[in-house]
Amino acid sequence: MTDYRFAPLAEQDSAPLYRQLYERVRGAIAAGSLGPGDRLPSARALAKELGVARGTIELAYSLLTSEGYLLARGQAGTVVNPHLQAQAAPMKPAPSPAPAAEDAPDSLWRPGQLLPFQMGVPALDAFPRKIWARLGARYLRGMQADDLDYPPAHGLPALRSAIASYLQVSRGIDCGAHQVFVTSGWPASLAFVAHAVLGAGQRAWVEDPGYPPARQILRQFGLEPVPVEVDEQGLKVEQGIALAADARVAVVTPAHQSPLSMTLSLPRRQALLDWASSSGAWVVEDDYDGEYRYSSRPLPALASLDRHGRVFYAGTFSKVLFPGIRLAYLVVPQAQVARFEQIGRALFAAATPRMTQALVADFIAEGHFTRHIQRMRRLYGERRTETIAALERGLAGCLKVEQSPGGMNLVLRLPGDASDRPLADHLLAHGMAVQALSRWWASSRRDSALLLSFTNCTSPEQAQHLGELIRQAL
Ligand SMILES: Cc1ncc(COP(=O)(O)O)c(C=O)c1O
Numbered sequence: 001m002t003d004y005r006f007a008p009l010a011e012q013d014s015a016p017l018y019r020q021l022y023e024r025v026r027g028a029i030a031a032g033s034l035g036p037g038d039r040l041p042s043a044r045a046l047a048k049e050l051g052v053a054r055g056t057i058e059l060a061y062s063l064l065t066s067e068g069y070l071l072a073r074g075q076a077g078t079v080v081n082p083h084l085q086a087q088a089a090p091m092k093p094a095p096s097p098a099p100a101a102e103d104a105p106d107s108l109w110r111p112g113q114l115l116p117f118q119m120g121v122p123a124l125d126a127f128p129r130k131i132w133a134r135l136g137a138r139y140l141r142g143m144q145a146d147d148l149d150y151p152p153a154h155g156l157p158a159l160r161s162a163i164a165s166y167l168q169v170s171r172g173i174d175c176g177a178h179q180v181f182v183t184s185g186w187p188a189s190l191a192f193v194a195h196a197v198l199g200a201g202q203r204a205w206v207e208d209p210g211y212p213p214a215r216q217i218l219r220q221f222g223l224e225p226v227p228v229e230v231d232e233q234g235l236k237v238e239q240g241i242a243l244a245a246d247a248r249v250a251v252v253t254p255a256h257q258s259p260l261s262m263t264l265s266l267p268r269r270q271a272l273l274d275w276a277s278s279s280g281a282w283v284v285e286d287d288y289d290g291e292y293r294y295s296s297r298p299l300p301a302l303a304s305l306d307r308h309g310r311v312f313y314a315g316t317f318s319k320v321l322f323p324g325i326r327l328a329y330l331v332v333p334q335a336q337v338a339r340f341e342q343i344g345r346a347l348f349a350a351a352t353p354r355m356t357q358a359l360v361a362d363f364i365a366e367g368h369f370t371r372h373i374q375r376m377r378r379l380y381g382e383r384r385t386e387t388i389a390a391l392e393r394g395l396a397g398c399l400k401v402e403q404s405p406g407g408m409n410l411v412l413r414l415p416g417d418a419s420d421r422p423l424a425d426h427l428l429a430h431g432m433a434v435q436a437l438s439r440w441w442a443s444s445r446r447d448s449a450l451l452l453s454f455t456n457c458t459s460p461e462q463a464q465h466l467g468e469l470i471r472q473a474l
Pocket residue numbers: 119120184185186187211253258286288316317318323327328
């Protein structure tokens with residue numbers, strides 16, 4: 001809806017000006033864009049903004065106050081009545097059950113608020129916010145004039161070397177800090193690669209099913225995504241070669257295939273690297289959640305096997321810290337560093353705040369990062385086991401949860417004739433953000449399954465209820 005503060009009031013409207021403002025504020029409260037306790041602008045400021053007399057605003061406010069929508073708090077200003085909660089909540093629109101996937105191909109629809117079982121979000125309740133606040137306060141207190149300047153083009157040196165050391169130890173990648181380019185997220189990392197080494201009209205292997213935004217970004221750069229199937233060993237490299245041996249890039253999720261979570265097997269890793277080095281193609285390794293493996297130690301990254309400098313390794317802090325941080329990185333082969341420095345300076349330089357980078361560098365250097373990942377691995381292992389058990393209780397044998405060695409989500413295959421989209425929409429209407437696998441397919445093959453995350457699932461009852469809802473719907 002239009003922001004009630006900024007759209008001018010209409011003089012020629014049949015309703016008087018105070019009444020128009022009254023309706024706007026009431027509408028904003030009903031729609032939830034003004035919530036209980038929210039402060040309204042002072043009558044004087046709003047009158048100036050809207051170009052009307054102060055008395056007009058005061059009249060609208062007093063009417064809203066007399067009807068219980070607003071509360072005048074003297075010096076503290078006018079606020080939306082905090083006790084409106086019970087009335088306002090049902091007026092808020094329920095999350096729309098109509099995902100936009102069909103309207104905008106390959107965009108991943110997500111509800112406006114975090115709902116149970118939503119994919120791709122780490123356990124936000126378990127992030128060490130106190131430590132983060134302490135590091136933040138220390139940084140702010142110690143800030144010097146230099147810290148107000150633009151951050152260095154490719155990332156703070158302290159962060160780039162902290163990432164390089166972490167990758168050496170934890171992901172087996174032999175890289176120097178100068179090969180690490182800090183970005184604002186996976187889309188920026190992929191766009192960086194596309195700008196630097198790819199060109200319009202080229203073909204790109206993408207996993208099928210696979211992370212839809214990757215296809216969308218490739219298309220925006222004029223590349224043609226070629227869907228390549230996955231099986232229990234991950235990407236079918238042979239099929240990729242048969243379909244498009246001349247592709248210039250393969251975008252893959254080797255640690256846990258997105259969204260099915262299987263691991264790219266060693267023979268397939270080798271075959272992929274052989275294809276890339278013999279045909280001069282690139283591989284983009286999207287290692288978005290490689291740290292989360294429950295039955296054994298995390299596997300080394302694909303980039304650790306790259307002897308010919310064909311792999312761009314893309315990491316993100318969205319899963320190991322939190323997605324709101326918008327911080328990621330790209331590790332480029334040694335021979336590409338100069339090119340990325342040049343391209344990056346013009347297009348991707350200094351794109352993430354200095355303070356965010358400094359805090360993450362400290363978080364890593366002081367050992368919190370490693371501890372946090374270890375804690376999360378344990379916690380996810382527990383939540384995963386509990387969620388599977390509770391879901392299966394609710395499902396009472398009508399479906400089985402697919403087990404995978406790692407990742408952050410579960411897969412529930414549906415019987416051949418059941419369509420996943422109406423079922424996912426039905427569950428969304430019950431406030432559960434379960435996704436339909438068919439929305440992740442790039443080709444016309446569309447096996448039905450439900451995808452859901454366990455990372456934020458703290459209540460087995462909720463998982464059991466989900467299982468029951470699915471059983472009843474089926
Ligand atoms: C497969 C995959 N890659 C990358 C990302 C991370 O992207 P970003 O760094 O933009 O948060 C996600 C997040 O959900 C993902 O699922």
